[in-house]
Amino acid sequence: MDSQDVWENERTPTPVRRFGVRLHTAGLSIRETVAILALLGVDRSHGAVWNWVHTLSEGLH
Secondary structure (H helix, E strand, O other): OOOOHHHOOOOOOHHHHHHHHHHHHOOOOHHHHHHHHHHOOOOOOHHHHHHHHHHHHHHHO
16 A cells, blocks of 8 residues: 555645654654644644554555
């Protein structure tokens, strides 16, 4: 499965989701990632970001 396929039905633009996932994989917690996204004007719950991280990892394996 292409990583783009896992993101098809999301309301958040793919580059924003990928940035959030990269922040988390760089060592930030989900809540820290949410806080940084909020500073950039992206209002998403920690649950949404958690789903991005886990959906992407499942799509790549």
